[in-house]
Amino acid sequence: MSTVSAQPSWWRRNEVRLAPYLFIGPFYVLYALFMIIPIGAGVYLSFTDWAGLGAPQWIGLENYRYLLQDNSFWTSLGNTVFYMSFTMLVVLPASLLLASALNARGLKLRDTFRIIFFVPVVISPIVVALVFGLIFDGQFGLMNALLQAVFGFGGIEWTTDPLWARVVVVVLVLWRWTGYLTIFFLAGLQNVPRELYEAAALDGAGAVRSFLSVTLPALRPVTAFIGVTVLVSTAQIFEEPFLLTQGGPGESTLSIAMFIYRAAFQRQELGYAAAAGVLMFAAVFTIGRIALRLFQVGRNA
Template sequence: MTSPPAGRDGRRRQLAPYAFIAPFYVLYGLFMIVPIAAGVYLSMTEWVGLGTPEFVGLDNFANLARDTSFHKALGNSLIFVLISLFLVVPAALLIAQALNTRGLRARDLFRVTFFIPMVLSPIVIALVYSLLLDRDYGLVNSVLRALFGTGTTDWLGDPTLAKVSVGFVLLWRWVGYLTIFFLAALQAVPRERYEAAEIDGAGPWRTFTAVTLPGIRPVTAFVVVTSFIGASQLFDEPFLITGGGPGEETLTVAMFVYRAAFDRQQFGYAAAAGVVLFVVVFAISQLLNRLLSIGRTS
């Protein structure tokens, strides 16, 4: 048998790498590009889940622009994003800094303790906090009643306190997860940098801003972007604990999509809200990537 021509053999070698990476792109197209395209098409239709979707163009988006419930959901989602970025992320960094202290005993025990909320089922978390924050029989009000004589606070029924309660659950559940990332980053900062800062007479705050923060910048950027995306798509905590109430005070965009699709069978309208959420999250994520220089080596 004669060997294949050199030209054909060369082409095969050139195409070999593409054959190895082709499965990724096939799966990416099937499970990402196709669903996104289908969602965009569905957002321009009126469909109740059965029959043929009726094309309505941009009417769904025009209705969203006038929908006060959607505006409320956007505002609530923004509040939870701010809680995540300016409360959860800094708290995780401070805890990681404390756990990274030299000579700290039972460090592994603290790590496990902070990480446990992340592995618990959202159903269990919702049940526990519903019992703790119940107005009449909750443990929190019982303790307040015993210590201060006041224990009638409606933690889940007051519009402001309901947001605070959901925000606290976010803090309790996610801070340990983010702490793991920060702790790994802190342990990767060379010890020599801290020793040099100490020799130069830098205090704790100066060392933190001049050595620690620059050393963990890539991980910080990753945590900020992923926290923003997760908080923007928040669903479990408000859905299970408050049901979006009282009224619509804890309604998020993800819950708005769920209600439109499965409560009112407005699948096209729900898809339009999902497309708006996708565009907003994608645009702001790209902006954060540029501001935080993610993926850049210089």
């Protein structure tokens, strides 16, 4: 060690302690500017009546009171809960099933299948919605033609009947998201040591039993992660119903996110839209937080 060297600079002495704050800093700056402040502004706006010009007028809880009496709001809430139930009860299990099939030992073409099932999520939703609109066209669509050819009946008004319109939207959701979720489950499954299955087989466990006692527990972290992500993203579903059915017929496929968009950008009821946003935030954030905590996402065991 040379004795003439000066004291290391202040920065040099504290670098290891301070550097991580600089590394993670950009996220928190953006987070504050583009998430915290907007949420705060949204809460404020929700107590006002504002069409975008002049000063917002304070009206207290009026927006919330109107919301609770607004049939459109309840309809969109019901539809959103329906979409969420569908993804949790149908899409999620379907992708777990598909992942289990792809995880079969020595399966050939596994990567090819994985890619084919994943591709839908790569394509822009507007493109997907257009093609689905074409396929599910009530008069000239491929779907009705197929039904006609196979079962001898067609002519289902896919996008103009309230019930069928909802079906088309969830079919689109199923088509778009199943393969995406599958690759997460598949990665989780491939992490389960084969010996566990062999041990279970030695103990006389059948396929179902070993699925319940070996596979499911091992998949807990990945299921938690996917579950929370899917829950939060379905709660704000917008593109599928907006592009495919414009929320119709009537309001039968309208989602909460569409309700907010419509109020804010088509009717200029900014305070009203903000109030709906605040309610949605409260519900989704609470559910999301509870789920994240329950499943300990991000905590290394």
